Amino acid sequence: MLEACQLRYAFHAQPPLFEDVSLRLGAGEWIGLSGDSGAGKSTLGRLLAGHDEPAHGHIRIDGEQLPAKGLRPVQWLPQSPELAVNPHWRVTRVLNEAWAPPETLRRAFGIKPEWLNRPVRTLSGGELQRVCVLRALAPGVRYLIADEISTMLDPITQLALWQALKAEAEKRKLGVLVISHDAALLRRLCQRRYHLENARLHAAEHYQLS
Structure with missing residues (x-):
């Protein structure tokens, strides 16, 4: 169980971005997180992955x-994957930094063999996002924070990415927090959704997955 309890976060002397935020994410569970731009969704994702420290809570x-x-x-996957990699590294080095994914899994995520020797700066944003998602699936990872990871992708590539991620997460019982403005996407993927608004986290909906 990944558990956040009574988190509070503020930038310096400014009012809290959010406070008294608590949530639980179980193994194999998919939950959604929505909220307006600037509400603190990405900051909460970074806290959950240990990239930042809360002012209060644990x-x-x-x-x-x-x-x-x-x-x-806990792996945080940002919307802009170029922020997470060294642009001068080749794709093989980026992947091998965490693990050596098998060819079958590389194919499932649409990563072509000819990409492996290319510097990541030569990939498109969507291509690089697929590399970063696959890198985050290293053995030992138990939870993923997927922060608007498919926003930059065309609809066909979006579908393929989520299908591949869903299959691997279900096989390994990974817990996934999906951060998105897309209510329809959250409804398709998640069991329930939270909404971050006015510095508070609200339980918004439960979904019946088919």
């Missing part, structure tokens, strides 16, 4: 603190 996995070193069991 985040635990099965009652334990997030590890300070080594592979992060």
